[in-house]
Amino acid sequence: MSRKIVAGNWKMNKSIAETHALVQELNEMARAWPSDVKVIISPPMLYLTQVAVNVEDNLHVAAQNCHAEKSGAYTGEVSAAQLKSSEINFCILGHSERRQYFGETDASVNAKVKSCLAEGVTPIVCIGELLEERETGKEFTIVEAQLRGGLKGLSSAEIEKCIVAYEPVWAIGTGKTASSDQAQEIHAFIRTKLAELSSQEAADKISILYGGSCKPANSKEIFSKPDVDGGLIGGASLNASDFNALINSY
Ligand code: 13P
Numbered sequence: 001m002s003r004k005i006v007a008g009n010w011k012m013n014k015s016i017a018e019t020h021a022l023v024q025e026l027n028e029m030a031r032a033w034p035s036d037v038k039v040i041i042s043p044p045m046l047y048l049t050q051v052a053v054n055v056e057d058n059l060h061v062a063a064q065n066c067h068a069e070k071s072g073a074y075t076g077e078v079s080a081a082q083l084k085s086s087e088i089n090f091c092i093l094g095h096s097e098r099r100q101y102f103g104e105t106d107a108s109v110n111a112k113v114k115s116c117l118a119e120g121v122t123p124i125v126c127i128g129e130l131l132e133e134r135e136t137g138k139e140f141t142i143v144e145a146q147l148r149g150g151l152k153g154l155s156s157a158e159i160e161k162c163i164v165a166y167e168p169v170w171a172i173g174t175g176k177t178a179s180s181d182q183a184q185e186i187h188a189f190i191r192t193k194l195a196e197l198s199s200q201e202a203a204d205k206i207s208i209l210y211g212g213s214c215k216p217a218n219s220k221e222i223f224s225k226p227d228v229d230g231g232l233i234g235g236a237s238l239n240a241s242d243f244n245a246l247i248n249s250y
Contacts, residue, residue: 002036003207003229005163006247007124008237009064009092010043019047023054025240030056033247037230040090040124041237045078049086062090062124065098068111070119080112080119091116092124092232094150096169106149113150117158124163124232125150126211127190131170139168140189147193156198164190164208165232171212173234180221180228183210187227216245223250 014022026041033039035058042062043051052061067077083091093116094109109125116123127146129139143166151159166186168178178186187208195203210222211232222228230250236242 001205002038003205004034004037004223004250005040005207005209005230006037006243007040007062007090007092007163007165007209007230007232008042008243009095009211009232009234010041010238011064011097011234012044013238014043014047016047016050019043019051020054022238022240023051023059026059026243027054027056029240029244029247030059033058033244034250037247037250039247042090042092048083048088052087060090061088062092063088064092064095066091066093066112066116066121068108068115070115080115080121083116084119084121088121090122090124090163092126092165094126094146096126096128096167096172100169106146106152109146109150110152113154113162117154117161122161122163124165124209126165126167126232128167128169128172128212134168134170139186143186143190144193147190148197151197154197156202159194159198160202160205162206164194164206165211166190166208167211167232169212173213175213177213177218177222178210180218180225183222183228184225187225191227214246216242216249219246219249 040060098104113123129142207229214231215236
């Protein structure tokens with residue numbers, strides 16, 4: 001099985017009409033995508049079910065968050081079980097924006113990861129250090145703590161079902177990308193830690209995506225690194241031709 005994935009995180013962007021238009025454009029491009037690259041888009045929660053019934057077979061749909069409980073009195077929330085029942089099979093968890101603005105912690109990410117796995121939804125677990133953490137040489141410590149916290153208590157078989165996204169916070173939406181060597185260094189470290197938490201065999205199967213100002217101009221170089229298995233793309237995923245170029249940059 002190929003580890004290659006290009007995932008688009010649309011964040012809180014686009015109206016329903018704009019969403020349909022972008023999905024239509026992507027559907028038309030989907031036939032030409034390499035068969036060994038899994039392509040995922042993550043529109044706002046409100047549009048997920050409409051998008052899921054309108055995408056080509058090789059275009060997958062992810063939520064940007066979910067609640068850890070299966071059901072109950074949690075006004076405004078959506079559970080992993082509800083995602084699964086709407087045929088949404090992927091869920092981004094622990095994005096730095098959720099950590100920064102919505103109080104997401106490693107413990108809450110961990111509870112959500114468990115709930116996704118219990119429902120058969122693949123979690124895309126986001127980790128990454130802040131600028132001041134990198135400037136003070138703490139990036140490896142932070143990334144390891146987030147990884148261990150997010151995957152705490154999971155069996156090796158469960159860890160193998162996760163996708164990990166390394167997104168240095170200083171590179172998100174800033175136009176500042178990690179160099180391909182910086183990305184490779186952290187990705188290799190993450191794979192070593194995944195092997196410690198599960199097994200080398202499991203770690204070798206897990207996709208580790210890079211996120212942070214990834215665009216057609218730099219994706220070829222970043223994706224060429226052995227432990228970079230693709231990207232979690234923000235801004236450039238909102239434009240069909242940019243996203244298409246990213247997918248075809250493999
Ligand atoms: P940008 O590609 O816009 O930097 O965003 C990255 C991101 O946060 C993807 O989840």
